[in-house]
Amino acid sequence: MLFNSLVFILGFLPITLTGFYVLGSVLNRRWALVWLLVASLVFYAWWNPAYIYLIIGSILFNHIVALGLHRLNSSRRMPLLTLGVAGNLGLLGYYKYAHFATHVFHSATGMGVEIDKIILPLGISFFTFTQIVYLVDAYRSTVPAYRLRDYALFVSYFPHLIAGPIVHHWQLLPQFKESKAQFRWEYLAVGLTAFAWGLVEKTLIADNAAPVADRVFGSASLGYHPSFFQAWAGVIAYSVQIFFDFSGYSNMALGLSKMFGIKLPINFNSPYKSTSIIDFWRRWHITLSEFLRVYLYFPLGGNRKGKARRYVNLFTTMLLGGLWHGAGWTFIFWGGLHGAYLTVNHAWRDWIKASGRIKEASGLTQLLGGALTFVAVLAAWVFFRADTFATAGRMLTGMAGIRRHNMAAAMPVHITLYELLIVCASLALAWLTPNMQQWMADGNPALETEDVVPVRRWRPEPIYALVVGVLLFISIKTFFASEPSPFLYFNF
Amino acid sequence: MNTASLEHDETRGDRIERATESSQGRTYVGYLALGTVVPAVIWLALVLVQMGRPTETSRWSYENYQRKTAYAESMATPKVVLVGGSATLFGTNAHDMSRSLGVPVVNFGTHAGLGLPYLLWKAKRVLRPGDVVVLSIEYELFSSGNGDALVDYVFARDPGYLRSLPIADQASLVYAVSYARLAEGLASIVRTLRPDPHPRYDSRNLDLNGDETHNSRADFLAQSIDKIHGPGWAELVPALTKYTVTSSNRVAMEKFAGWCNSKGITILATFPPLVNQKQYHTPQSQLAQAEYVRYYHHLGVPTLGTPSDSLYPMSAFYDTGYHLQADAELVHTKRLTHLLVPFMPRGFGLAQSAHRMQLR
Numbered sequence: 001m002l003f004n005s006l007v008f009i010l011g012f013l014p015i016t017l018t019g020f021y022v023l024g025s026v027l028n029r030r031w032a033l034v035w036l037l038v039a040s041l042v043f044y045a046w047w048n049p050a051y052i053y054l055i056i057g058s059i060l061f062n063h064i065v066a067l068g069l070h071r072l073n074s075s076r077r078m079p080l081l082t083l084g085v086a087g088n089l090g091l092l093g094y095y096k097y098a099h100f101a102t103h104v105f106h107s108a109t110g111m112g113v114e115i116d117k118i119i120l121p122l123g124i125s126f127f128t129f130t131q132i133v134y135l136v137d138a139y140r141s142t143v144p145a146y147r148l149r150d151y152a153l154f155v156s157y158f159p160h161l162i163a164g165p166i167v168h169h170w171q172l173l174p175q176f177k178e179s180k181a182q183f184r185w186e187y188l189a190v191g192l193t194a195f196a197w198g199l200v201e202k203t204l205i206a207d208n209a210a211p212v213a214d215r216v217f218g219s220a221s222l223g224y225h226p227s228f229f230q231a232w233a234g235v236i237a238y239s240v241q242i243f244f245d246f247s248g249y250s251n252m253a254l255g256l257s258k259m260f261g262i263k264l265p266i267n268f269n270s271p272y273k274s275t276s277i278i279d280f281w282r283r284w285h286i287t288l289s290e291f292l293r294v295y296l297y298f299p300l301g302g303n304r305k306g307k308a309r310r311y312v313n314l315f316t317t318m319l320l321g322g323l324w325h326g327a328g329w330t331f332i333f334w335g336g337l338h339g340a341y342l343t344v345n346h347a348w349r350d351w352i353k354a355s356g357r358i359k360e361a362s363g364l365t366q367l368l369g370g371a372l373t374f375v376a377v378l379a380a381w382v383f384f385r386a387d388t389f390a391t392a393g394r395m396l397t398g399m400a401g402i403r404r405h406n407m408a409a410a411m412p413v414h415i416t417l418y419e420l421l422i423v424c425a426s427l428a429l430a431w432l433t434p435n436m437q438q439w440m441a442d443g444n445p446a447l448e449t450e451d452v453v454p455v456r457r458w459r460p461e462p463i464y465a466l467v468v469g470v471l472l473f474i475s476i477k478t479f480f481a482s483e484p485s486p487f488l489y490f491n492f
Numbered sequence: 493m494n495t496a497s498l499e500h501d502e503t504r505g506d507r508i509e510r511a512t513e514s515s516q517g518r519t520y521v522g523y524l525a526l527g528t529v530v531p532a533v534i535w536l537a538l539v540l541v542q543m544g545r546p547t548e549t550s551r552w553s554y555e556n557y558q559r560k561t562a563y564a565e566s567m568a569t570p571k572v573v574l575v576g577g578s579a580t581l582f583g584t585n586a587h588d589m590s591r592s593l594g595v596p597v598v599n600f601g602t603h604a605g606l607g608l609p610y611l612l613w614k615a616k617r618v619l620r621p622g623d624v625v626v627l628s629i630e631y632e633l634f635s636s637g638n639g640d641a642l643v644d645y646v647f648a649r650d651p652g653y654l655r656s657l658p659i660a661d662q663a664s665l666v667y668a669v670s671y672a673r674l675a676e677g678l679a680s681i682v683r684t685l686r687p688d689p690h691p692r693y694d695s696r697n698l699d700l701n702g703d704e705t706h707n708s709r710a711d712f713l714a715q716s717i718d719k720i721h722g723p724g725w726a727e728l729v730p731a732l733t734k735y736t737v738t739s740s741n742r743v744a745m746e747k748f749a750g751w752c753n754s755k756g757i758t759i760l761a762t763f764p765p766l767v768n769q770k771q772y773h774t775p776q777s778q779l780a781q782a783e784y785v786r787y788y789h790h791l792g793v794p795t796l797g798t799p800s801d802s803l804y805p806m807s808a809f810y811d812t813g814y815h816l817q818a819d820a821e822l823v824h825t826k827r828l829t830h831l832l833v834p835f836m837p838r839g840f841g842l843a844q845s846a847h848r849m850q851l852r
Contacts, residue, residue, distance in 0.1 A: 185517025192524055218731060222771045460520040469527015476528075477535075480667040482637045483738050 001046040003195075003252045004202050006479050012043065016158075017259055024181025032181035033153055036260065040158040044122070051121045054091075059152045061087055062131040069138040070145045081139040085132055092128045095121055100327035123162040125324055127155055129291055134169050136295060143169050150176055159257040163249050165267040165287040171447060175262050187261050189460050190443035194255030196468045197436045199475040201248030205240065205426045207478070207485055212237035212423060213385065215413045220394045221387050224411040231398025233415050233423065235378050238385050240426045243272060246285070251436045254446045266437050266446045272377075272430045275361070275369040277341040278349070280377060282451065288324070292317050307350070314346070315339035325384070330392060334383040341376055532667075535674075539666050542677035543651050546685055549676075550648040553603045553641070555695035556581070557614060560600050560702040564618035567596040570837070575615045576628035577604025579764035579814040584628070585825040586701035592829045593836065599702035601628070604814075605641025608633040609744035613653060616748070621756040624836065626796070626828075628764045630814060631784065635736040638668035647677060707810065708818040729767055729813030732799075733776050735783030749791045760835055761788045762796040765824050767813035768803035796831035 001008050016039040024032035045052040065084035069077055093101075095118055105111070134151075137143040146154070146169070154172050155161075216226055216234025226234060250267040257264045271284035281289045297317040303310040315336065322335015361369070379396070386392035397403075398411075434455040437446055441454030458464055546554075564573060572595060574580050580601025590597035600615060608629060619625055646653050646665060654662055669677075697706040737745075752759040763784070771777055781799040788795050806813075808820030816824055 185514050185521055187517075189517040189520040189524070192521065222769075460516045462519065462523040465520045465523035466527040469524040469529075470531055472524070473528045473531045477667050480638060480664050481640075481670065483635070 001043050003249065003256070004199060004475075004479070004485075006476070009476065012039070012046075013256070013259075015039075020181060020260060021183040025183070029179055029181040030149075033176060033179070034149060037149060037153040037156065040153065040156040040161060043158040044156065044161060047122050048119070051119075054121055054124075055127060055156060058088070058091060058127065058131065059155050060148075062135060062155075063148050063151050066135055066138040066143070066151070067145060069135065070141075077139050081135060084135040088128045088132050088135075092124060094118070095124055097323075097327045126164050126166060127161065129166050129288075129324075130155055133166070133291065133295060137169065146173055157257075157262075159253040159262075160264055163246075163253075164285075165250060165253065165265050166291050167264065167287070171265055172262070179261055181261075184261065186443075186460065187259055189465075190440065190445050191255045191257070191259030192472075193443070193458065193464070193468050194258060194436055194440060194445045195252050196255070196472045196475070197440075198248040198251030198253075198255060200471050201244040201251065203248075203475040203478045204471075205429070206242075206244035206248055208422050209237045209240040209244070209426055210485070212415055212419050213241050215415075216411070217385050217387075217391065217395070219411045219413050220398075221391045223394075223409065224413075225394050225403070225409050226398035226411045226413070227403075228398060228401040230411050230413055230415065231395050233420060235382055235385075235395060235399065236427065237419075237423045239272075239378055239381050240423050240430070242381065242384075243430055244426065247435070254436075258445050263444065263447045266449060266452065268435065269437070269449075269451055270430070270435045272374060272427075273370065274373050275366045276373055277338065277345045277376060280373055281338070281342065288321070292321050296320060307347075311343040311346070314342050318342060328387075330383045330386055330389060333389070334380050337380045337383065341380070535669075536666055538674055538678065539647065539669050542674075542681055543647050543654075545648060545677055545680040547644055547648040547676060547680060548685060548688055549641075550645045551687065552693050552695055553606060553645055554649040556602045556698065556702075559695060559698050560598060560602070561614075561618055563700060563702060564598045564600065567598065569620040570622040570624065571596040571598060571620075572624045572626065572832075573598045573600050573615060573619060574626050574628065575611060576601045576764060577606070577611065577630045577633065577814070578602065578812075579604065579630050579766075579816075580628045581702075582704050582707050582815040583765040583821055583824050584828060585703050585821050587699055587703055588822060588825050589829045589832075590701060592826075593832070595836075597701060601702075603641060603645075604630040604633055605639050606645055607636055607639055607642045608741045610642055610646075610653065612744055612748040613656070616751065619752070619755070619757050622837070624758040624760065624832075625752060626832065627759070627761040627793070629761070630764050631730045631732055634741050634784075634787075635738055637738065637740065638665055640670055640673065643668050643670070644673055647673075648680075707815065707821065729769065732766075732772055732780055733774075735780045735787070737787060745791060749793055753792070758835065758837055759793050760796055760832070761793045762828055762831070763799040763802045764814060765802045765804055765808075765816050765820070766799075767806050767809050772800070772803060794835060796828060796835070801827070 001012060003009075016036070019035045019039070020032045023035050041052060041056070044055055062084065065080060065087070068080050069084075072080060098118060134143065134154075150173055153176060154167070154169060157167075157172065160167055213234055216230055217238065220226055220234075247268045254264050254266070265287055267286050269283040269286065271280055274280035274283055297313055300313040300316060301309055302313060305313075316339070318335045318339030319332060320335065322332045322338070325331045325335070379399075382395045382399075383389075383392050386395060434457070435452075437452045438455040440458045441452070443458060443460070564571070572586075572589070572593065574584050574586060574589075574597065578601060581599060581603075582601075584599060584601070586597040586599035598618070600618065602611070602614075604611075606614075611629075611633075615625060643665060647669065654665055657665070693704075694706070697704055699705050749759055751757075766772070772781070778800075785795055785798060802824070804816065804820055804824070808816055808823075810817050
């Protein structure tokens with residue numbers, strides 16, 4: 001079920017909210033949480049009922065392993081943790097990477113391996129990583145033994161289930177425990193506003209930028225060479241699409257959760273305003289970056305084993321981050337490219353610090369840093385979006401203004417002025433306006449973080465409500481003209 | 493002040509703050525709902541007030557249907573009805589097919605923009621027990637929703653279709669009206685409709701069977717060359733890289749197939765002519781094409797040929813990758829007629845052996 005669909009907005013959400021609060025006030029919070037768990041499983045099953053067994057099996061497996069980790073003495077925990085992590089990675093490997101692995105095996109050895117078509121279960125990367133984190137924390141004895149009901153809700157809680165944010169047990173489970181399941185108008189006011197904000201980002205911005213990106217990348221994939229203008233328009237359109245698609249989803253998730261009185265961590269903090277790549281990864285998909293840092297980069301040694309080792313660790317972490325996004329060489333390359341960017345960025349910072357040349361970054365330095373970061377991110381998006389390296393190569397040669405093809409291979413794609421204006425205006429929004437958490441800081445839509453500088457312009461006042469209501473109508477109206485489009489991060 | 497009274501004061505303060513927040517929150521949600529519902533109601537009123545006002549953009553499809561329906565209804569059963577969008581209109585020659593088969597054939601192809609459910613709904617109006625219907629559905633129609641052309645057409649020319657739909661589908665169409673179409677509809681209330689003196693397509697070019705007669709090279713050369721060889725031509729054809737049938741289209745197809753079976757109407761499907769591109773020969777595209785064939789078979793609808801059989805070189809087309817030129821249209825029709833013969837019910841007034849000779 002998509003957040004941006006009528007069945008969700010007019011059916012699932014009102015029913016789930018009503019059931020939650022009615023059970024919370026008539027019976028007690030436990031029944032309300034059971035209702036929320038059942039609703040979350042229905043939400044997942046809506047996509048493909050057969051895969052409900054997969055997520056239930058995964059939850060049971062991890063809960064049992066976590067219980068074992070609590071009960072065993074420290075010397076016997078490691079084999080069990082290894083089993084638990086291997087089980088999770090095995091599941092993820094089968095559904096997400098089996099095809100890619102057999103393809104690589106075939107390319108390397110020439111031996112054919114036939115496997116049936118495997119449908120990627122929705123959100124498998126997210127719920128697998130959420131549970132690995134839980135097991136590691138259970139192994140470190142930093143997590144109490146939770147009941148199966150609470151644990152199952154923590155994993156399957158529908159606002160974050162499909163595309164994050166990746167949540168820690170300590171962020172969510174105490175809130176479930178403390179939740180009184182008592183309705184409060186301010187929850188609904190803040191939640192609806194954040195949800196509407198995300199819906200506008202998705203339906204009015206991301207979905208309008210998508211056709212340009214799809215046409216240019218699709219045509220490049222067929223062997224056509226984009227002109228300088230087409231290539232830049234295509235990749236900028238994609239950068240707008242993925243930004244507002246993922247930001248939209250994340251804000252909708254925060255808003256939905258807030259309606260139930262539960263706060264989720266933020267996943268986005270205006271990443272295109274970054275002044276460096278290091279800054280970018282503190283703002284883009286924050287919960288994944290945090291996961292990779294704590295559960296991969298630190299165990300690899302982090303920066304504790306010298307500079308060279310630190311760079312290798314960084315690169316390896318980002319390479320695996322790329323692989324997490326998709327089973328393909330272009331995703332791995334994208335991760336590696338960001339690993340290389342981060343390495344250069346850290347080396348540059350170390351050198352600046354050591355030489356004592358710049359004490360504090362000036363406005364111009366920040367502007368130049370921001371421009372350089374954005375171009376580097378754009379170049380990397382080319383690999384993220386392209387289906388093959390050949391496609392990426394055609395896009396990059398187009399962006400560089402290199403023209404070595406004949407007229408017959410010129411890209412037959414026409415981009416209208418209107419489309420171009422939409423893309424440019426959207427990019428200006430990403431650069432120049434505050435994000436939802438900043439704007440709505442007074443409403444506390446998400447778990448607090450010191451990285452967000454509040455702007456506090458939103459107030460629960462009628463004028464804001466009317467504007468949000470009209471925007472909600474305009475967004476919902478788009479569902480009638482065409483089928484709602486899925487979120488990009490559903491594929492990861 | 494002792495500790496107990498301090499606690500009491502704090503609790504009271506909390507309560508007051510909570511009550512203020514709650515009241516503010518309630519008012520806010522109320523206004524938010526108002527902000528959503530009021531525009532929805534205004535929109536509904538604005539759409540309904542201009543319903544039935546004809547637009548110039550819907551004229552061609554409307555007149556096409558009038559002529560084709562009149563012909564189909566004048567023909568005795570059994571007859572063959574070719575159903576699809578403009579790929580059928582320009583790509584098949586019902587007159588030629590009728591001569592070959594010895595039965596009336598109606599080219600009921602109009603405009604793919606009207607969407608699959610509408611094309612099927614219109615076809616039901618002219619089909620009678622004993623007829624044969626051949627679907628040639630453009631691939632995009634399986635995944636498209638309420639497009640601009642359908643919305644324009646229904647509100648301008650066919651409000652009856654709107655009324656025939658369940659209430660949820662009626663609401664869908666009302667809110668699928670674009671801002672530009674709403675403005676045009678409202679303007680049409682005060683403005684007299686003036687026919688376009690140089691329409692791109694003209695229903696007066698149809699022959700008795702409903703075939704387009706102005707698609708020879710001579711007729712379309714000037715405007716076609718620009719379009720099909722100009723920038724953006726690739727956007728005029730489907731990517732055909734994945735198989736997608738949306739739920740509303742799936743339901744419409746299933747209902748139509750069931751209705752045909754219940755009425756004793758033979759239902760067959762073929763694939764629209766399409767400009768041959770290398771992308772259609774990739775494994776991914778081949779898989780998607782096979783899925784469309786399988787989809788028809790799943791519905792119990794036999795297929796005439798495969799999608800690959802309907803691919804023609806670009807020189808066979810003029811202004812879109814779906815519209816055949818007259819000479820290619822005849823080639824496509826002959827191939828289709830040949831495939832159709834074994835499916836013709838017994839006693840269909842067909843001297844099969846003679847026609848087979850002719851087809852060769």
